[in-house]
Amino acid sequence: MQKTILIVEDEDILREIIKDYFLNEGYQVLEAADGKAALTLFQDHEIHLIILDIMLPELDGWSVCRRIRKTSNVPVIMLTARVDEDDTLLGFELGADDYVTKPYSPAVLLARAKRLIDSRNRENRQSEVLMSHINIESDTITANELRIHIPSRTVSVDGENIYLTYTEFQILAYLMRNKGIVITREQIITKIWGYEYEGDDRTVNTHIRNLRSKLGDKSKLITTIVRTGYKFEGNL
Incomplete structure (x- = not known):
């Protein structure tokens, strides 16, 4: 089953770069340039991982993460240009699974995303065996x-x-x-x-x-x- 990644990033060029990396690895990609659009896509599609920038128009990444965590435990990787450790900890407090600080290598971001998805897949397979x-x-x-x-x-x-x-x-x-x-x-x-x-x-x-x-x-x-x-x- 093809996995769907939701990329929430207001910088068009950066969003395109990230999208290309995931498309080349066989993932389906959905894009949002602001927090409200991200929540709409999340509600309308089955999402397997979210890459979520913090500084977004309409609704910031923290607010998006907080709302998603009310109903879902989908893996979330947060992106930020800020280097304050308290910002990182706030992201984890809101339920983020990983945190990447700009500037970063798209290849590293892809590797972290694959690790989270693979970990979830292994757990699902183990669950199926246990349930059987x-x-x-x-x-x-x-x-x-x-x-x-x-x-x-x-x-x-x-x-x-x-x-x-x-x-x-x-x-x-x-x-x-x-x-x-x-x-x-x-x-x-x-x-x-x-x-x-x-x-x-x-x-x-x-x-x-x-x-x-x-x-x-x-x-x-x-x-x-x-x-x-x-x-x-x-x-x-």
């Missing part, structure tokens, strides 16, 4: 009334479903699968974003903070190991 066995319990990880179901990518706390972004779910599943083991921030970055990721530890900290806020009183199951990383504790 029709064994709900073996596909579920539970700890102290915190429950994640891998094939459906659902999470519940005390019986109530909660919404996690694609990246938040990956991090939680990784920690729960390694219960009682200290996972370093570097290990999380490598597992979730890949070896080529150029971000720092604050990226992981931001996602963990978002995850804990959604878990409520179950957040205490994720323990911070000072100057190292995190450990999931609880009865699985």
